[in-house]
Amino acid sequence: MRQLQVQNVVIGAGTAGLAAYRAIESSGQSVLLIEGGQHGTTCARVGCMPSKLLIAAAEAVHGVTRWDPFGIRLHGQVQVDGAAVLARVRRERDSFVGFVLEGVDRIPACNRITGYARFIAPGQLQVDEHTRIEFEKAVIATGSAQLIPDFLQPFRDRVVVNDDIFEWTQLPQSVAVFGTGVIGLELGQALHRLGVKVHLFGRGGRIGPLTDPALKSEAERCFEAELPFVHDPQALALSSHANGVRIQWQSLPPGPARSNSTPARSTPTHSIEVEWVVAATGRHPNLDQLGLETLGLDMNRHGVPQFQRDTLQCGSHPVFIAGDANQEVPLLHEAADEGRIAGENAARYPHITPGLRRSPFSIAFCDPQITTVGSNWHDLSGQQIVTGKVSFADQGRSRVMLRHQGLLHVYAARQNGRLLGAEMIGPEAEHLGHLLAWAHQLQLTIPQMLELPFYHPVVEEGLRTALRDAASQLSQPTPAQVNTQRRSVQSV
């Protein structure tokens, strides 16, 4: 077995690992980058880019639904050439992966090792059965993988995850998507718009990154209007069926208690047969095979090492964890920041410095798009806030574009008017999200935001309406102040 000594190891050559490698390399220290699986980032191979490619084709064909009100007539029909759609997705995906691989190729071969790493003691790891490495400092950037829940395991040959979908060469007739997080919503809706018969199965009222009950209701309304959306299926039973899976369930009667009770009265049993089941119920960090137990780290209840968000250090160990592997936020821009910070801190260990973390920010590229910024409604429960609201149903430009649905709530601190966060489902949410995320990180107040330019006619004017609503509430006395005034009056 080969024996190596190096100052730093980086395990995983995805977005976080590559950023960590570059940060260490530019410090002048020695570093080895270890990759066991396919090169190419989750983002480029199976995540952000291919899903946006599928969505772009789906949006193009969905545009036809607005033609009639615009005054545009289709004489004939529109055909989705599934093979061609998927061929473009793979071709462009390969091009994006190619950019990543070019970057990897520029790394000197002597700084790279192929194989799966596992720790065997503090300061020691082994790669497959061929190399033992003594190291001083390690960055764990092993990423994550889609989890296949237990109830789908017996049907594994008909279960696909996002990775598989982007290898399809034909669109299937029908799928059931389990999971209504960002991935489930994006893929489910895109496949539906491309002509696949899609059933969406959700649980516990989850819908993308939303937590505000009003926003979740609006999101449910939007998606239910477009495709079959099964909430909290009861008595769910799957069975093999010809070339697919039969799914049977009972629905809860609609109502607010939907997710908290068993069927109150007997409901009809639904039954569908689908070619494929898409598992989009969550991702799991790739940590199980790493031998982390040999390092003496403190672990959380999910089996992830405890770490500091702004240094990425695990306790006071010379070990750092970045990207999807730490299960904080599975987002490319965060993974890149985390990798860089982890790499810089590995290089300067034991002198650890907090790195710049950006304001929390998520987007689901479904339609209407969803975004959350800063603290969400759930984070803020119990705090003294005002909520500025706007509906896009009557928003001028949204109506012009026939995209007039959705809601935006902005949350501000009652005490000082500062923007604390926002949740939105509606048109151009990816762009309004950037304005909100910038304002949040700059710690602007609602009145300060209202001094900034809003053009006309733009969807951003909807944001302004919500800000004005918040501002008018901020200018009113708080219930506490009213009570104080009442007491003053009484005491006179």
Add this chain to the structure above:
Amino acid sequence: MRQLQVQNVVIGAGTAGLAAYRAIESSGQSVLLIEGGQHGTTCARVGCMPSKLLIAAAEAVHGVTRWDPFGIRLHGQVQVDGAAVLARVRRERDSFVGFVLEGVDRIPACNRITGYARFIAPGQLQVDEHTRIEFEKAVIATGSAQLIPDFLQPFRDRVVVNDDIFEWTQLPQSVAVFGTGVIGLELGQALHRLGVKVHLFGRGGRIGPLTDPALKSEAERCFEAELPFVHDPQALALSSHANGVRIQWQSLPPGPARSNSTPARSTPTHSIEVEWVVAATGRHPNLDQLGLETLGLDMNRHGVPQFQRDTLQCGSHPVFIAGDANQEVPLLHEAADEGRIAGENAARYPHITPGLRRSPFSIAFCDPQITTVGSNWHDLSGQQIVTGKVSFADQGRSRVMLRHQGLLHVYAARQNGRLLGAEMIGPEAEHLGHLLAWAHQLQLTIPQMLELPFYHPVVEEGLRTALRDAASQLSQPTPAQVNTQRRSVQSV
């Protein structure tokens, strides 16, 4: 003739006039709002809203051009039902105008006068032949009208302006659009995409609000690829022809000197016949009939009173001028700000206070969209700046959406890295423009902007590329610094 006395008059009930009226009214002073023409703002009646409605329909049908590369097939054909398209434009336009008129209706009848106002002496004006008003303070908010240039006057019955287009009930076969400012580009391209045979005629290299030569070239390239674009027609001759106009011209040979010379060699004469000529060569403030000469104001060479941008006051007179009438920026959001500031200052005269003016910001809603923010390239000529550049030809998300063309230049002060301005033609420019305009008004530096969140994969990452380009130039020594270093070396 009726005689009235009032503290304030507001002439014109458009966006600026209504804002001025409301500001004065809420101060408690007496105010009369005088409107001679149709009620309803330029924006709602003939400007922003109807043009965006026409563009929305045009974009919907234009989407078909991206179908084939996406893998979507059209079996049959797409028909633009011109009557239906225009009916929706008018119906929605009427609805937006309706909102404005509801606002006007809420103004007490005793505070409104119908008729054309003209000043007859300082502190005195007359409305048509029916009312004389003595006033202390006046806000002029008479708006602007499309100018029909002299060479089109003989063909007035076949010349239309934007106002007329939105009254059409059928789309014509063919038009020639004279003028390639924002209105010419927006209307010309939208009509072309709706199936009208359009020729665009430009002069002097003008293209929307752009001033940066590289951006102007890119814009020309984009528009020339889509429709006939005639630059600086030579020996232009118009003549009546059946139910339209014949237009003949000679082209300049292509080259950099295009706009500065007469034809160097004989070029073929082009000839087209069009149903309508669209005049989009510029707007003119409605000041000619106001009797301004009786007020003793200082006028500029365009016949517009001199005024202060942040107070809207004309010299030290109790006269204020707001909105399109002052010919500064014909934009709704600016007109609303100006009207409010003018009204507040009229009310508090002689105690004048500067109002908040937002960062300069313009958008052309053509495709690709155009935006300029802050100081443009022309404003900055001769200053010590760095220019951060990005092409959208290879920008990830733009490519995903098949919208990968265009350029963005950001201009920053070499001395302190502050964002001074930007020009862009490219995808989602209306949204990137907002980020840039907010950053500009907040006086952020390029490094500060790079600390803010950029999601993935978004077009905003193209902005980040331009900012990184600027940042890398800012971190290099200036030519002056290099010279100093060279001198130091030589002196050793």
